[in-house]
Amino acid sequence: xxxxxxxxxxxxxxxxxxxxxxxxxxxxxxxxxxxxxxxxxxxxxxxxxxxxxxxxxxxxxxxxxxxxxxxxxxxxxxxxxxxxxxxxxxxxxxxxxxxxxxxxxxxxxxxxxxxxxxxxxxxxxxxxxxxxxxxxxxxxxxxxxxxxxxxxxxxxxxxxxxxxxxxxxxxxxxxxxxxxxxxxxxxxxxxxxxxxxxxxxxxxxxxxxxxxxxxxxxxxxxxxxxxxxxxxxxxxxxxxxxxxxxxxxxxxxxxxxxxxxxxxxxxxxxxxxxxxxxxxxxxxxxxxxxxxxxxxxxxxxxxxxxxxxxxxxxxxxxxxxxxxxxxxxxxxxxxxxxxxxxxxxxxxxxxxxxxxxxxxxxxxxxxxxxxxxxxxxxxxxxxxxxxxxxxxxxxxxxxxxxxxxxx
Amino acid sequence: xxxxxxxxxxxxxxxxxxxxxxxxxxxxxxxxxxxxxxxxxxxxxxxxxxxxxxxxxxxxxxxxxxxxxxxxxxxxxxxxxxxxxxxxxxxxxxxxxxxxxxxxxxxxxxxxxxxxxxxxxxxxxxxxxxxxxxxxxxxxxxxxxxxxxxxxxxxxxxxxxxxxxxxxxxxxxxxxxxxxxxxxxxxxxxxxxxxxxxxxxxxxxxxxxxxxxxxxxxxxxxxxxxxxxxxxxxxxxxxxxxxxxxxxxxxxxxxxxxxxxxxxxxxxxxxxxxxxxxxxxxxxxxxxxxxxxxxxxxxxxxxxxxxxxxxxxxxxxxxxxxxxxxxxxxxxxxxxxxxxxxxxxxxxxxxxxxxxxxxxxxxxxxxxxxxxxxxxxx
Numbered sequence: 001x002x003x004x005x006x007x008x009x010x011x012x013x014x015x016x017x018x019x020x021x022x023x024x025x026x027x028x029x030x031x032x033x034x035x036x037x038x039x040x041x042x043x044x045x046x047x048x049x050x051x052x053x054x055x056x057x058x059x060x061x062x063x064x065x066x067x068x069x070x071x072x073x074x075x076x077x078x079x080x081x082x083x084x085x086x087x088x089x090x091x092x093x094x095x096x097x098x099x100x101x102x103x104x105x106x107x108x109x110x111x112x113x114x115x116x117x118x119x120x121x122x123x124x125x126x127x128x129x130x131x132x133x134x135x136x137x138x139x140x141x142x143x144x145x146x147x148x149x150x151x152x153x154x155x156x157x158x159x160x161x162x163x164x165x166x167x168x169x170x171x172x173x174x175x176x177x178x179x180x181x182x183x184x185x186x187x188x189x190x191x192x193x194x195x196x197x198x199x200x201x202x203x204x205x206x207x208x209x210x211x212x213x214x215x216x217x218x219x220x221x222x223x224x225x226x227x228x229x230x231x232x233x234x235x236x237x238x239x240x241x242x243x244x245x246x247x248x249x250x251x252x253x254x255x256x257x258x259x260x261x262x263x264x265x266x267x268x269x270x271x272x273x274x275x276x277x278x279x280x281x282x283x284x285x286x287x288x289x290x291x292x293x294x295x296x297x298x299x300x301x302x303x304x305x306x307x308x309x310x311x312x313x314x315x316x317x318x319x320x321x322x323x324x325x326x327x328x329x330x331x332x333x334x335x336x337x338x339x340x341x342x343x344x345x346x347x348x349x350x351x352x353x354x355x356x357x358x359x360x361x362x363x364x365x366x367x368x369x370x371x372x373x374x375x376x377x378x379x380x381x382x383x384x385x386x387x388x389x390x391x392x393x394x395x396x397x398x399x400x401x402x403x404x405x406x407x
Numbered sequence: 408x409x410x411x412x413x414x415x416x417x418x419x420x421x422x423x424x425x426x427x428x429x430x431x432x433x434x435x436x437x438x439x440x441x442x443x444x445x446x447x448x449x450x451x452x453x454x455x456x457x458x459x460x461x462x463x464x465x466x467x468x469x470x471x472x473x474x475x476x477x478x479x480x481x482x483x484x485x486x487x488x489x490x491x492x493x494x495x496x497x498x499x500x501x502x503x504x505x506x507x508x509x510x511x512x513x514x515x516x517x518x519x520x521x522x523x524x525x526x527x528x529x530x531x532x533x534x535x536x537x538x539x540x541x542x543x544x545x546x547x548x549x550x551x552x553x554x555x556x557x558x559x560x561x562x563x564x565x566x567x568x569x570x571x572x573x574x575x576x577x578x579x580x581x582x583x584x585x586x587x588x589x590x591x592x593x594x595x596x597x598x599x600x601x602x603x604x605x606x607x608x609x610x611x612x613x614x615x616x617x618x619x620x621x622x623x624x625x626x627x628x629x630x631x632x633x634x635x636x637x638x639x640x641x642x643x644x645x646x647x648x649x650x651x652x653x654x655x656x657x658x659x660x661x662x663x664x665x666x667x668x669x670x671x672x673x674x675x676x677x678x679x680x681x682x683x684x685x686x687x688x689x690x691x692x693x694x695x696x697x698x699x700x701x702x703x704x705x706x707x708x709x710x711x712x713x714x715x716x717x718x719x720x721x722x723x724x725x726x727x728x729x730x731x732x733x734x735x736x737x738x739x740x741x742x743x744x745x746x747x748x749x750x751x752x753x754x755x756x757x758x759x760x761x762x763x764x765x766x767x768x769x770x771x772x773x774x775x776x777x778x779x780x781x782x783x784x785x
Contacts, residue, residue, distance in 0.1 A: 272785035287785050294773075297780040301724050308702035312409070319410040326702070329695040392694055393687035397667060400682045 012077050016084045023053045029089035051093040055124035060094025061103065068107075068119035097167070098122035098129040102175050105244040109191070109232045118173075118193070131248075132162040132176035132194070132218060133241065140387050142177070143186045143238060147220065149178035151234075156192065156225040158200075161217060164381065168203045168216035171196050177241045180234055191237035193229040194220070210373035248382050249331050271296055271341060275348045292348070299340045306333050328396050332388045335378040342372040409705040415478050421458065422485035429454065430491040432754050438492060439611040445569045446613025447492040456525025461499040465507065469519035476500075476646060477708040480653035487657025490754075490761055492612050494528045496654060497565040501647035502529025505574045509591060509631035509639045518572060518593070531647065532561040532573040532594075532617055533640070539770040541576065541640055542586050546619060548577035555579075555629075557592065557600075557622040565768065567615025568605050571596050574643070575619070579634050586637040591630040598622050610757075610764035645722040648769045649707040652722075652729040655765050656697075656704045659733040662740045662758040663693050669744055686743060693736050700725075700732040720782045727775035730766040737762035 025046035054060045057071065062078040064070025073081065085091065103122045106115060121127040138145040147160025158178060165174065174194045181188030194201065200223035206215045232240050272287065275296055280288040287293035313326045345368045346353035353368055355361030379385040393399040411419065430451055438448050455461065463479040465471025479500055486495060503522050506514055506529070521527035533541055546559025557577055564573070573594045581588030594601065600622035603615045631639040667690060670681030680686055707725035710718040737759045741748040748755040766772065 272780070272783065276785060281785070285784060286780070293780060293785065294776055296785070297776045300783065301727060301776065301779055302699075304724055305699040305703050305728050308706045309699050312702045312705065315410050316408070326698040329698050333695055333699060386688070389688040389691040390684070392691040393684075397687075397690055397694060399667075399670060399687050399690065400679060402682055402684045402687065 009076060009080060012073075013080050013084065016077075016081050017087075019057070020084055020088060020090055023050075023057075024085075024088060024090040025050055028091070030091075047093065051125050054093055055126075058123055060092055060125065061099055061123055064103065064107065064119070064123065068115055069123035070119070094123070094125040096125075096128060097131055098127060101131065101244050101247045102129045104247050105175075105240060106231065108243065109240045111231075113228065114193075114231060127173060128167060128171045130165045130168045130171035130174045130196075130216075130218075131244075132165055132174045134164045135161060136163050140384050142241075143189065145177055145179060145189065147176070147178045148182075149180050149190060149192060149225075151180070152224075155227060156230070158192070158194065158220045158223040158225055161219045163206075163215075163217050165203070165216045165218040166214045168196070168218045169205055169214075174201075174218065175231075175244075177237055180237075184235070186238045187235055189237040189241070190234050191231040191240040192225060193231060194223065194225055198223050198225065200224075208374065209376070210370045213374070245383060249388075271299060271344055271348070274345065278348045278350060278352070292344075296344060299337070299344055302333075302340065303337050306330075306337055309333070325396055328388075328392050331382065332379075332385050335385070338378055339375050342368070342375045346372050408701070409477065409709070411481075414474070415481060418463075418474070418478055419481040419485065422460070422482045423488075425454070425458065426485045426489045426491055430486070431489050432757065435490045435492055435611075435757065436754075444605070446566070446611060447494065447569070451491070452493045452495075453525060455493060455495060460495060461525045462523035464500065465503055465519050465523045466515075469515055470523035471503075471519070476649060476711040477705065480650060480704070480708040483650055483653040484657035484660075487654035488661040490658065490757055494530070494566040494569055494613075496647065496650050497530040498522055498528045498570070499525075500650040501531050501565075501643065502570075502572070502574050504646040505529075505531065505591065505630060505639075505643040506593075508642055509636075511627075513627065514593060514630065521571075527571045528566055528569045529572045529574065530564055530566045530570040531643070532564045532567070532575045533644070534562055535560065536562065539767070539774055541644060542589070542637065543583045544576050544578045544589050545583040546575065546577045548579050548590060548592060550579075551623070554623060554625040555592070557594065557619040557624065560616065560618045562616050563606065563768075564603075564615050564617050566613045567603055567617050568613050573601075573617065574630065576636060576640055588634050589636040589640060590633050591636040591639060592624055592628045593630050594619070594622060594624055594628060598624065608764060610760040612761075612764065641719065644769055645719055646711055648722050648726045648775075649704070649711055651765060651769055652704045652725040653708060655729045655733045655762075656701055658758060658761055658765070659697060659700070659729070659736045662733075662736045662755075662762075663697060665754065666690075666693075666736075666740045666743050673745075680743075689739060689743075693732075693739060696728075696732040696735060700728045703728045720779055723770075723775040723779040723782065726770060727772045727779065730772040730775070733762045734766060734772075 027046050028050055058064070058066065058069050059071045059081060062071035062073040062081055063075060064072070066072035071078070099122060103119060106118060110118070118127070122129070133142060133145075135145050135147060147158065147162065150157045160178070162176065168174065172195070174196055176192045176194055177189050178192050179188055180190040196203070200221040202219040202221070204217045204219075206213060206217060208215065231237075275287045275292060279292060282288050287296065309326055310330065313330070349365055349368060352361060352365050355366050355369060357366060383391070390402070394401065434448070434451065459472055460479075460482050462471030463474045463482065464476060466473045483496060486493065499522060503519065506518050510518070518527065518529065522529055535543060535545055546557065546561065548555040548557050557575065559577070561575065564570070573596060575592045575594050577590055577592055578588055579590040596603070600620040602618040602620065606614045606616060608614055630636070670686060670690060671679055673680050703721070703725040707718070707721040710721045715721070740755045741759055744753060744755050747753050770778070
């Protein structure tokens with residue numbers, strides 16, 4: 001696929017290459033996945049240096065406007081930058097929910113003051129954001145959320161609780177959906193920004209089936225929030241929240257968190273190779289267990305089909321055919337592949353794939369177990385697999401709303 | 408949908424217009440009910456040839472347009488939508504590929520222009536049992552004088568009654584199951600000792616069992632190298648499989664769209680049945696599988712055009728994923744239509760029958776899953 005832009009793009013490539021070579025600490029080469037854990041990532045040292053340099057340059061968010069510290073690059077230039085980073089094993093130290101979800105949404109819906117206050121800090125990776133959407137009684141039916149937000153004249157008063165606020169224990173700020181009108185459902189929701197240091201905010205980490213997790217419960221008790229922290233119009237938060245979820249889903253399906261790449265499960269190497277190690281091979285080099293072999297082949301082919309589809313949607317969106325309908329299937333397809341891989345992995349490991357902790361198991365085996373359990377969340381968060389199917393049915397296939405439901 | 412050139416878009420649009428107007432499913436039904444002996448309408452095939460579709464992959468010097476497999480796949484997708492029956496796949500794609508890849512200048516000159524013009528139908532005569540197994544060749548070709556004598560039989564030869572020439576895989580050494588020792592021959596259908604018998608298949612397409620009894624051919628009938636035909640055959644088959652997968656993509660897409668229309672119009676319990684979530688999620692699953700399968704089919708066709716080294720595995724991926732998807736969609740088409748879907752008057756049965764036949768041709772899902780694993784070293 002030819003890049004467009006010609007000479008200008010070549011000039012930018014040279015500029016990017018020179019800057020990266022001068023500024024990327026070689027010791028960090030290829031270590032992006034291992035180093036970057038949102039909120040809990042190391043500070044200082046080479047990592048801190050690299051983060052500061054990328055933050056100052058704005059290239060952590062290359063296409064965001066320069067006015068707020070972003071890179072101000074064209075999409076074609078951003079792709080060149082990514083290619084040049086890949087070439088030398090460099091990686092983006094600026095990430096998290098601020099970059100992936102909140103920033104793009106605020107750029108679209110925030111007022112000038114809000115953008116000036118919050119965007120530059122995201123650009124520099126200085127502030128961690130968490131998401132206050134789900135509640136104990138509002139999961140897939142998100143719009144039934146009940147966290148109250150009352151207008152007290154010179155401030156908002158917030159009472160209620162949020163669940164699955166991942167990273168809340170490290171977060172500086174939370175973007176929340178709150179209820180400002182109890183007489184309406186979708187039209188009674190507003191989008192509010194809450195400083196996590198405000199008195200009345202309490203965070204409790206949640207222990208999951210896989211053990212420790214980044215997920216938390218967050219409680220708000222008489223939390224006073226400045227009036228200027230409302231994004232968009234009062235009772236107009238649902239539209240903004242839906243837009244933000246689109247950003248979240250496109251991030252989750254990209255083979256990263258969704259599991260198309262499988263990296264999040266901590267298992268390196270291919271599933272077939274793992275099977276040969278644990279199960280053995282026959283004289284022709286085939287995996288000895290024929291039933292397992294066929295299921296592995298099916299999984300392998302699903303993965304390839306997913307990768308080819310990701311490539312196709314990218315090419316289609318670049319070629320001005322407009323957004324590809326295939327985009328809508330990516331979250332379900334990608335998360336299923338990740339879960340299939342995790343299931344196959346522990347099955348291949350046999351009893352060695354059932355360890356919880358301690359001696360008798362390699363770290364890879366223990367990781368496989370935790371990854372298998374933790375990965376079950378991928379078809380629940382970011383809109384469950386069932387909700388994704390509802391969205392495909394309604395938006396893509398044009399089927400009517402199920403009876404008694406509204407979303 | 409792959410990113411197309413302007414010429415490819417024009418070809419696809421022309422194919423869509425022609426199939427929708429001149430060759431809708433009703434035309435296939437009419438052909439079936441009339442019991443046309445070849446399993447397709449020769450007049451319709453002549454029109455397809457006039458539009459240049461039979462020459463899409465054939466070099467210009469032999470009367471084709473040298474336009475590539477992705478382009479021919481676009482046409483096959485459209486003919487697949489309306490279940491248009493024709494030798495486009497077996498002749499203009501499969502047999503033509505064999506001659507393009509393995510033929511001498513003389514063989515190309517003798518056969519390709521006629522295939523491109525549609526006046527000659529060629530086809531592959533490969534399998535000898537109920538399953539696709541290109542290495543299990545027992546049909547024997549024995550050296551006799553300067554040529555060969557062929558003895559054996561081929562089964563389920565697509566367009567076997569219409570064909571004027573067969574691409575026959577024969578054993579010149581070794582035993583059935585060996586990849587070495589296979590040689591491809593071009594055998595005219597009117598050669599002495601060729602006996603063909605029409606098969607009446609569930610999908611109403613043309614097919615035949617073909618027996619070769621002391622068939623004498625000259626050395627110039629050998630396609631490619633003696634004993635080395637196995638590799639050539641795999642390359643030819645991969646082209647046929649990718650083309651068939653494109654046809655299956657069209658059939659599955661149409662079967663899905665027809666079913667979706669029904670979900671939006673059929674009323675039960677006072678509402679359209681498409682409002683029921685039990686059906687919505689199954690529809691979403693079909694849509695998801697179709698999108699994934701489309702990526703595989705287009706990637707396989709593009710890999711052939713680019714002579715990419717991973718062509719064999721992409722083709723097996725495409726044939727298997729497309730087979731699974733068409734299998735699902737054709738079953739759901741009947742089920743979601745309910746009673747009407749069981750009637751011969753409805754199209755669902757036509758898609759279901761074509762689905763199974765297409766799945767089996769050139770290797771079914773289990774064949775290609777096994778091959779994919781083998782190609783990837785496990």
